[in-house]
Amino acid sequence: MQALELKECPLCHGKNVTIRFSCEDHTTTHEEFQLSECQDCTFIFTNPQPDESSIGKYYDSPEYISHSESNKSLFDKVYTYLREAALKWKRGIITSNQPIGKKLLDVGCGTGNFLQHMKMHGWETTGVEPSESAASKARAKKVGSIFQSIDQIANQKYDVITLWHVLEHLHEPKKKLQSLKGLLQENGTIIIAVPNRESFDAKYYKNYWAAYDVPRHLWHFSQENIKSILNETGFSLTATHPMKLDSFYVSLLSESYKNKNRSKILNAVNALRIGLLSNFKARKNKNYSSLIYVANK
Numbered sequence: 001m002q003a004l005e006l007k008e009c010p011l012c013h014g015k016n017v018t019i020r021f022s023c024e025d026h027t028t029t030h031e032e033f034q035l036s037e038c039q040d041c042t043f044i045f046t047n048p049q050p051d052e053s054s055i056g057k058y059y060d061s062p063e064y065i066s067h068s069e070s071n072k073s074l075f076d077k078v079y080t081y082l083r084e085a086a087l088k089w090k091r092g093i094i095t096s097n098q099p100i101g102k103k104l105l106d107v108g109c110g111t112g113n114f115l116q117h118m119k120m121h122g123w124e125t126t127g128v129e130p131s132e133s134a135a136s137k138a139r140a141k142k143v144g145s146i147f148q149s150i151d152q153i154a155n156q157k158y159d160v161i162t163l164w165h166v167l168e169h170l171h172e173p174k175k176k177l178q179s180l181k182g183l184l185q186e187n188g189t190i191i192i193a194v195p196n197r198e199s200f201d202a203k204y205y206k207n208y209w210a211a212y213d214v215p216r217h218l219w220h221f222s223q224e225n226i227k228s229i230l231n232e233t234g235f236s237l238t239a240t241h242p243m244k245l246d247s248f249y250v251s252l253l254s255e256s257y258k259n260k261n262r263s264k265i266l267n268a269v270n271a272l273r274i275g276l277l278s279n280f281k282a283r284k285n286k287n288y289s290s291l292i293y294v295a296n297k
């Protein structure tokens with residue numbers, strides 16, 4: 001791997017960076033990765049991390065469900081059912097924010113399920129997807145152009161740009177957000193969903209927390225970290241929404257990493273308990289397992 005070692009915090013440029021703990025890549029290589037914490041702004045990031053040219057192999061796994069259309073196990077079936085419900089709910093969040101038009105760019109569109117859903121409801125859709133196999137599946141759905149990277153898009157302005165669990169995967173997240181700002185209409189909306197490392201399920205599972213997902217997740221945001229990155233890139237945060245299903249999904253995966261040899265039933269029961277607790281405890285401080293941030297240009 002071409003390792004990229006970050007000597008300073010990519011968010012606040014503080015030099016006081018210490019190792020917090022390490023996590024295993026549970027889905028592809030089973031390598032260990034360290035997480036560093038900035039002592040100035042509390043940002044946590046995978047460090048060292050694979051650079052852009054070498055991260056590809058870490059996505060090369062049949063288990064990497066967000067790119068696959070597999071429908072075999074009961075787990076996959078439940079996941080697919082919930083995903084359909086989630087698509088409708090995501091659309092609701094976008095429309096309730098009263099977008100200025102119906103031109104949408106989905107960054108990290110995967111196999112294009114969200115774009116397909118939005119197109120069906122009258123949206124003009126475009127996607128960005130670096131994985132060629134996922135992008136070709138998206139193209140087969142005829143959901144508009146699918147670009148390999150943001151940089152390939154020229155002379156276009158979108159009313160809404162979405163990043164569903166994508167920002168944590170992007171090298172140079174600030175720079176990418178600035179580029180996306182240039183692709184957004186005045187008063188356009190950006191929607192960013194990311195895992196929340198300050199959630200109860202994150203604290204309970206510690207280094208087994210599935211949403212650390214090293215090294216694919218380069219950045220591990222708190223609400224404060226997202227507020228500062230939005231602030232610095234010139235977006236104004238207008239709303240935050242919980243993703244309450246994520247606590248169950250992430251807990252179930254975390255259980256399977258933590259208790260590999262325990263019965264699946266027992267793991268599922270505990271995941272249900274932790275998922276419920278996580279949502280319950282988040283009612284006041286909004287520290288849900290994953291959060292959706294709605295911001296305007």
Ligand SMILES: [Zn+2]
Pocket residue numbers: 009010011012013014038039040041042043
């Ligand atoms: Zn920092």
